Amino acid sequence: MSGKRAPWRAAAACAALAGAMLLVTCGSPQSRQTTGDIFRTGGQIAAGATGDQRFSQLGESWARSIRKADDFLPTEEHYIGRAVGAAALAGDRYPLLEDRQVIEYVNMVGLAVAFSSERVRQTFKGYRFAVLRSDELNAFSAPGGFIFITTGMLKETRSEEELAGILAHEISHVTLKHGLAAIPQANMVQAGQLMTELYAQHGTDSKKDKKKFKRQLARLSKTFGESADKVVFTLLTGGYGADLEFAADELGTRLAAAAGFAPDGIRSFLSHMPHVAGAGGWKSTHPAPAARLARLTSIPAAGAGPAAAGLETRRARHAALLARLP
Amino acid sequence: MKAKHWSALVLAAALLGTALRATPQETLAAGSQGRIGLETATLREAARMFSPSVATLREGDLVTILAPEGGWYRVRAGAVEGYLHSSCLYKKADYDLGAAGAGAGEVTDAERTAAARGFNPEVEAQHREEQPQLEQGYRLVDRIEAISIPVEEVARFVREGGIEP
Numbered sequence: 001m002s003g004k005r006a007p008w009r010a011a012a013a014c015a016a017l018a019g020a021m022l023l024v025t026c027g028s029p030q031s032r033q034t035t036g037d038i039f040r041t042g043g044q045i046a047a048g049a050t051g052d053q054r055f056s057q058l059g060e061s062w063a064r065s066i067r068k069a070d071d072f073l074p075t076e077e078h079y080i081g082r083a084v085g086a087a088a089l090a091g092d093r094y095p096l097l098e099d100r101q102v103i104e105y106v107n108m109v110g111l112a113v114a115f116s117s118e119r120v121r122q123t124f125k126g127y128r129f130a131v132l133r134s135d136e137l138n139a140f141s142a143p144g145g146f147i148f149i150t151t152g153m154l155k156e157t158r159s160e161e162e163l164a165g166i167l168a169h170e171i172s173h174v175t176l177k178h179g180l181a182a183i184p185q186a187n188m189v190q191a192g193q194l195m196t197e198l199y200a201q202h203g204t205d206s207k208k209d210k211k212k213f214k215r216q217l218a219r220l221s222k223t224f225g226e227s228a229d230k231v232v233f234t235l236l237t238g239g240y241g242a243d244l245e246f247a248a249d250e251l252g253t254r255l256a257a258a259a260g261f262a263p264d265g266i267r268s269f270l271s272h273m274p275h276v277a278g279a280g281g282w283k284s285t286h287p288a289p290a291a292r293l294a295r296l297t298s299i300p301a302a303g304a305g306p307a308a309a310g311l312e313t314r315r316a317r318h319a320a321l322l323a324r325l326p
Numbered sequence: 327m328k329a330k331h332w333s334a335l336v337l338a339a340a341l342l343g344t345a346l347r348a349t350p351q352e353t354l355a356a357g358s359q360g361r362i363g364l365e366t367a368t369l370r371e372a373a374r375m376f377s378p379s380v381a382t383l384r385e386g387d388l389v390t391i392l393a394p395e396g397g398w399y400r401v402r403a404g405a406v407e408g409y410l411h412s413s414c415l416y417k418k419a420d421y422d423l424g425a426a427g428a429g430a431g432e433v434t435d436a437e438r439t440a441a442a443r444g445f446n447p448e449v450e451a452q453h454r455e456e457q458p459q460l461e462q463g464y465r466l467v468d469r470i471e472a473i474s475i476p477v478e479e480v481a482r483f484v485r486e487g488g489i490e491p
Contacts (some may be wrong), residue, residue: 075446080445082450082471085463086466089463090461091463096469108475111475115376115477118397122364122367122411124363125365125471130466192444220449222456224449224453260489260490310486310488313488314488
């Protein structure tokens with residue numbers, strides 16, 4: 001990009017873009033419903049305006065509207081997911097397992113599900129599966145496709161199909177944007193407002209504008225952190241609630257079946273859960289296994305399941321997983 | 327780039343960003359255009375994930391929809407044709423400003439997209455600076471993000487286990 005062009009050209013281009021957007025937006029009623037009143041005046045921005053003047057003008061003509069999970073871009077979802085992961089992994093509660101063979105195997109099973117159904121929503125950088133060194137019976141997922149499972153959970157799986165069922169459940173939470181939906185709407189709205197103000201200040205020349213930009217960036221960062229913390233609380237303490245867990249069970253069952261795994265992997269694991277000692281993790285953040293099983297009985301067992309020819313291979317690699325767990 | 331240019335570009339990008347939030351999963355009609363919304367997207371020979379790759383497309387790349395097929399689109403990208411998963415694509419008309427945007431001659435697609443992001447690397451950097459206790463967690467997330475399993479390896483894993491969809 002050339003820095004030699006006259007500044008007025010860029011400002012004029014901005015105004016032209018705003019005008020064009022007006023046409024685009026007006027031509028799409030559905031867009032108007034999802035983005036709110038974007039162009040009330042056509043978005044004329046005066047050349048040479050200060051940051052405050054820009055905001056004043058923009059505030060009349062444009063505002064970023066974030067009110068629901070679908071309003072986040074894939075790349076924004078990714079950065080929220082990174083913040084959620086960072087908050088969950090900070091401290092000593094969940095150290096990462098470093099065993100390459102275990103990590104590859106768990107990722108193979110997870111990706112076999114994520115790649116095999118058109119119903120899986122693809123994320124900005126794809127799905128990653130991390131193994132946490134913890135005896136807790138737990139698995140959870142952050143927005144953007146970061147999926148975590150503890151060694152305690154892995155040890156309780158009795159087959160590759162059960163593992164696939166658990167990972168499919170977590171992939172379903174990501175696909176259905178349950179993590180993003182855990183961000184309170186007040187935080188979303190505030191983030192949208194701050195983004196609007198921040199864009200107006202970005203790149204302005206005066207010291208006053210630069211200071212204001214820094215303050216607004218700090219406020220947006222605070223909202224970003226608070227949003228991530230809300231998701232972490234939901235994942236590790238509060239839980240999504242029964243309805244969203246049932247939805248993830250149902251979609252996960254269908255995804256695992258569509259991938260070619262036995263469709264009853266999650267059902268088999270849930271039947272086993274009451275016999276697992278200990279509390280916390282899935283036992284405290286999810287509905288009781290009996291309630292989940294009752295809901296899953298109405299889901300048709302679509303899919304023929306894996307071929308008998310691969311049975312020994314599947315058993316052997318799952319046994320190799322269990323043998324390597326600390 | 328001069329700061330004044332940046333401010334105008336970022337304002338323009340903000341407008342684009344608003345459009346990006348519009349109905350990303352809306353079905354795109356044959357003949358319309360879409361842009362890639364993910365960091366990368368693989369154009370495949372057939373409408374399934376394990377189908378061979380035809381080309382790798384990047385965020386903001388433009389494709390023409392030839393036909394929607396289930397959860398996929400048959401598309402043309404430059405001189406090549408192939409299949410893209412529907413969740414990779416955004417409607418072009420909702421994504422950019424066409425000729426008006428191009429008229430500036432100063433805003434690349436990559437710059438538009440980068441500037442339109444609200445939660446972005448700049449915000450993450452600020453967050454990390456303010457919350458140093460999260461640094462260890464962010465380093466672990468970086469390592470998780472570095473996990474890379476080629477799709478061909480997953481296909482082999484699936485085949486050997488008899489779990490082909």
